Structure formats: C-alpha cells, structure tokens
Amino acid sequence: MIQVTVNGSAHRFERPLAVEELIARLELAGKKVAVERNGEIVPKSAHGVTQVADGDALEIVVAVGGG
Amino acid sequence: MAKGDELVVAGRSYSSRLLVGTGKYKDFAETRSAIEASGAQIVTVAIRRTNIGQTRGEPSLLEFLPPSQFTYLPNTAGCYNAQDAVRTLRLARELLDGHKLVKLEVLGDPQSLYPNMPETLAAAKQLVGEGFEVMVYCSDDPIQAKMLEDLGCVAVMPLASLIGSGMGILNPWNLQLVIERVGVPVLVDAGVGTASDAAIAMELGCDGVLMNTAIAAAKHPVMMAQAMKKAVEAGREAFLAGRMPKKHYTATPSSPTTGTITSSQPKAA
Numbered sequence: 379m380i381q382v383t384v385n386g387s388a389h390r391f392e393r394p395l396a397v398e399e400l401i402a403r404l405e406l407a408g409k410k411v412a413v414e415r416n417g418e419i420v421p422k423s424a425h426g427v428t429q430v431a432d433g434d435a436l437e438i439v440v441a442v443g444g445g
Numbered sequence: 446m447a448k449g450d451e452l453v454v455a456g457r458s459y460s461s462r463l464l465v466g467t468g469k470y471k472d473f474a475e476t477r478s479a480i481e482a483s484g485a486q487i488v489t490v491a492i493r494r495t496n497i498g499q500t501r502g503e504p505s506l507l508e509f510l511p512p513s514q515f516t517y518l519p520n521t522a523g524c525y526n527a528q529d530a531v532r533t534l535r536l537a538r539e540l541l542d543g544h545k546l547v548k549l550e551v552l553g554d555p556q557s558l559y560p561n562m563p564e565t566l567a568a569a570k571q572l573v574g575e576g577f578e579v580m581v582y583c584s585d586d587p588i589q590a591k592m593l594e595d596l597g598c599v600a601v602m603p604l605a606s607l608i609g610s611g612m613g614i615l616n617p618w619n620l621q622l623v624i625e626r627v628g629v630p631v632l633v634d635a636g637v638g639t640a641s642d643a644a645i646a647m648e649l650g651c652d653g654v655l656m657n658t659a660i661a662a663a664k665h666p667v668m669m670a671q672a673m674k675k676a677v678e679a680g681r682e683a684f685l686a687g688r689m690p691k692k693h694y695t696a697t698p699s700s701p702t703t704g705t706i707t708s709s710q711p712k713a714a
Contacts, residue, residue: 409495410540414532
C-alpha cells in the first residue's frame with residue numbers, strides 16, 4: 379500500500395504505479411492535464427514510465443477561465 | 446483598423462490590440478460568444494488544480510476556445526511569490542504543449558491585487574532564463590517597467606487601476622512615462638471599466654489593452670465586447686492620427702468668419 383498526495387489530498391493505492399495509470403485511476407484519462415511530481419514537471423512523454431512512490435506529492439492541473 | 450498596423454509581441458503579429466480574459470462568464474458558450482465579439486486573438490487562461498472525481502464528461506475551456514484559433518496566454522493569477530509563479534508557468538508550458546508566451550503576475554495582497562514588484566522581477570528573470578516569453582503585469586512605474594524590459598520581458602502591462610475595479614485610467618501621466626521609457630509593447634492590464642477607458646489608454650499610445658471583468662461583468666457581455674473592440678480601434682486610430690493640440694480657454698470658429706449676415710459682433714473681452 380502506498381499513499382500519495384494529489385492536489386493536496388491523500389490517495390491510497392495498493393502498489394506503486396506509473397503516472398499514466400494514476401491519471402486513469404483518477405478518471406482523468408483523455409483529459410488535457412499537466413502533472414508535477416515532487417516539484418518537477420513530468421512531461422506527457424514520460425507519463426508511462428514515471429513511477430509514483432509512497433509519499434510523493436503530485437499536482438495535476440488544467441486550464442480554466444481567468445484574466 | 447489602420448491598414449498594416451499590427452501589434453507585434455515576441456515576433457508575432459496580431460491585428461487585434463484587445464486581449465481578453467476568459468474568467469467570470471456564466472458558461473463557456475457565453476465566454477466564446479463574448480471573445481468572438483471582441484475580436485481578440487490573445488486570450489488569458491488560469492492554471493488550476495483539476496477537480497478529482499468530479500470532472501467526468503465535463504466540458505473543458507480548451508474545447509470552446511481551441512488553442513488552434515486563439516493564442517493562449519496562461520497567467521499566474523493567485524500567485525504571491527516568484528516561486529509559485531514560476532511553478533505555475535512551467536505547468537502551463539507542459540499543459541499547452543511547449544507554449545512559451547505567458548502572462549506573469551505576482552500579487553502583493555488579496556485586497557489590492559497590486560503587483561509585488563520585487564517578486565515579479567525575480568520571477569521574470571527566472572522565466573526569461575528558462576525560455577519563456579513573458580508579458581508582465583506591473584505597477585505603472587517607468588523605472589520598474591524599464592527593469593522588466595531589460596530582463597527580457599516581451600511586453601509590460603501596467604495596471605490602470607485595481608484588478609476588477611473598473612475604475613478606469615487613474616494615472617494617465619504615469620502610463621505615458623512608461624510608454625516613453627520602454628521599447629517593448631505597453632499594454633494596460635487591469636482597471637478598464639467601460640469603452641472610453643479603453644479608448645483613452647489607446648489614445649495615450651498604449652500598444653494594447655487587456656481586460657476581463659469589464660466585459661464579463663457587463664449586463665450584456667457580448668455587446669460590451671463589441672464596444673471594447675470599437676473603442677480600442679478608435680483609440681488606436683486617434684493616436685495614429687495625432688490629436689489636435691489643446692487650446693486652453695481659446696475658441697476657434699470652424700466656419701468662415703467673413704460673409705456673415707450679422708450686423709454686429711461683440712468685442713473680445
């Protein structure tokens with residue numbers, strides 16, 4: 379079991395997983411998002427190979443209306 | 446619009462000198478209609494955490510305003526220090542497939558939303574070093590504006606009055622000092638309330654105007670967007686045309702002074 383923080387909230391997964399799988403598990407697959415892991419950008423091209431480990435902090439963002 | 450008169454930012458030309466925000470509309474359809482009516486080609490967007498578990502099937506802004514049709518200008522609204530602003534724009538660049546043109550704003554406090562200039566300068570330096578093309582919200586201080594230009598910012602965007610206040614152009618003198626001092630485009634960002642404010646900014650010689658609330662919070666946003674488009678164009682043309690000099694306390698007739706049928710004329714005092 380691992381625990382990671384996504385957008386400030388705790389999420390538990392039964393095992394370490396890749397960013398791509400995490401996105402799918404959070405029902406964000408296919409959505410245009412950008413991901414930061416422990417303060418570093420995870421490029422889209424690396425979503426499949428970047429593993430999320432216990433204690434990681436992730437930010438997943440989208441574009442919204444703003445001035 | 447005067448022929449061939451384009452706004453050039455970071456080497457790209459835009460026929461519209463009106464930049465608009467995409468916030469505060471009642472829905473994406475209204476956002477789209479208002480932005481189309483404004484004729485804006487550059488639109489600002491904010492970068493925010495996605496709602497996890499609540500967004501399935503929800504439309505996204507990018508579907509209503511395709512990045513292929515508009516130049517996106519991701520902003521750092523809500524950032525109060527350089528580090529948060531830099532992080533936000535790195536995420537924006539990743540989100541928008543390597544897009545480099547950004548709007549930097551580092552705020553001082555939530556009451557005034559006035560720019561924190563030391564943090565703004567620090568963030569600008571960092572972002573320019575990382576290859577971003579930085580359009581920067583700043584105070585209407587010509588010295589700071591020049592510092593931002595010297596750091597490599599592609600446009601400086603002083604506030605005309607507080608963000609979202611609609612109080613208009615409060616210090617045209619300072620705006621003029623900024624316009625005279627810097628070589629990069631100067632855009633008024635924040636404070637425009639109605640069409641005449643936008644026209645005044647352009648008449649002063651600003652290269653463009655960026656607004657959001659003035660359109661979105663109007664009773665009829667689409668109509669206001671049209672009005673702003675005309676105001677920016679009218680103000681720009683008036684600037685290019687070169688206004689007549691003001692003659693204080695002196696009238697000059699527009700019609701011939703001879704050949705009138707009047708029998709007498711009062712003497713000048």
